[in-house]
Amino acid sequence: MKTLCFSNNKGGVGKTTSALNVGLALARRGHRVLFCDCDPQRSLTISFEGADIPEHVGMLLMRKGEFSLDDIHAVIRPVGENVDLLPASAEMEANEAQLPGWDAEHSTRLADILEMVGPEYEYCVIDTKGSIGTLTWIALAAANLLYIPVDPEFYGFEGLTNLVNTCTRLRRRINPSLRIGGIFFTKYSPAYRSRLRHDVVDLIKEHYGKEAPVFNTTVRQSTAIPNAQMAGTSLFDYAPDSTGAEDYEALTDEILQHLQHGN
Ligand SMILES: Nc1ncnc2c1ncn2[C@@H]1O[C@H](COP(=O)(O)OP(=O)(O)OP(=O)(O)O)[C@@H](O)[C@H]1O
Numbered sequence: 001m002k003t004l005c006f007s008n009n010k011g012g013v014g015k016t017t018s019a020l021n022v023g024l025a026l027a028r029r030g031h032r033v034l035f036c037d038c039d040p041q042r043s044l045t046i047s048f049e050g051a052d053i054p055e056h057v058g059m060l061l062m063r064k065g066e067f068s069l070d071d072i073h074a075v076i077r078p079v080g081e082n083v084d085l086l087p088a089s090a091e092m093e094a095n096e097a098q099l100p101g102w103d104a105e106h107s108t109r110l111a112d113i114l115e116m117v118g119p120e121y122e123y124c125v126i127d128t129k130g131s132i133g134t135l136t137w138i139a140l141a142a143a144n145l146l147y148i149p150v151d152p153e154f155y156g157f158e159g160l161t162n163l164v165n166t167c168t169r170l171r172r173r174i175n176p177s178l179r180i181g182g183i184f185f186t187k188y189s190p191a192y193r194s195r196l197r198h199d200v201v202d203l204i205k206e207h208y209g210k211e212a213p214v215f216n217t218t219v220r221q222s223t224a225i226p227n228a229q230m231a232g233t234s235l236f237d238y239a240p241d242s243t244g245a246e247d248y249e250a251l252t253d254e255i256l257q258h259l260q261h262g263n
């Protein structure tokens with residue numbers, strides 16, 4: 001199982017939307033996908049009907065002592081064809097401060113959980129909150145690849161250095177397999193001055209190009225995206241011909257191509 005984590009310490013840049021639609025695009029291609037919601041806001045969890053249940057991944061993270069495969073299965077919910085979910089709960093916000101520290105032993109708790117269910121899936125897709133707290137740290141400690149959505153309009157790349165440095169620290173101390181899979185632009189409006197986009201792309205390439213590939217695919221502004229989320233339906237069923245669906249298919253193609261070539 002490859003674990004893909006969508007993160008950016010800026011809020012509202014399209015982390016959940018990207019995790020959701022890349023995961024669904026992988027499932028549509030016949031891959032078994034486990035979603036893991038590490039954000040107490042639980043936007044990913046509420047994207048799925050029937051996921052409103054008392055069990056959540058925080059229960060496993062908080063639990064003292066060992067847990068069995070049955071304990072993990074008790075939390076996982078099937079939410080679609082080829083798609084299961086480890087849901088989040090709002091309780092995880094209050095619990096985050098009590099989660100055991102940032103040291104190697106405790107940081108790998110989610111990694112341990114995912115390793116146990118790993119044989120059942122080809123991909124795990126993790127959604128994270130818009131800050132680097134313990135939950136994001138634990139998520140990145142469990143990930144093979146970090147994907148960073150950036151909103152070009154709001155200079156969503158400010159603070160990326162923090163995330164890239166966190167990644168480097170984790171790689172050195174806790175998770176040597178972690179790599180930055182790529183940076184991509186979301187909510188891109190064709191009405192933006194192309195100058196702005198070029199400036200942002202150049203800046204990002206200049207600052208982070210060595211550490212992270214910048215994807216060719218850009219996810220455009222698409223009203224179908226929030227509309228599908230409000231309708232509680234997959235974007236690919238709700239508006240299969242929308243630019244949103246087209247862009248997330250293309251982004252998934254690009255991610256798979258990079259994975260085949262080892263990054
Ligand atoms: N390409 C897009 N076109 C139009 N709206 C979008 C697009 N991508 C995301 N949105 C909308 O922008 C809002 C924020 O997106 P999303 O929830 O994915 O961001 P996030 O980074 O997960 O936010 P948070 O930091 O709060 O978790 C949502 O209402 C979503 O529907």
Ligand SMILES: [Mg+2]
Nearest residue numbers: 015016039043
């Ligand atoms: Mg989110």
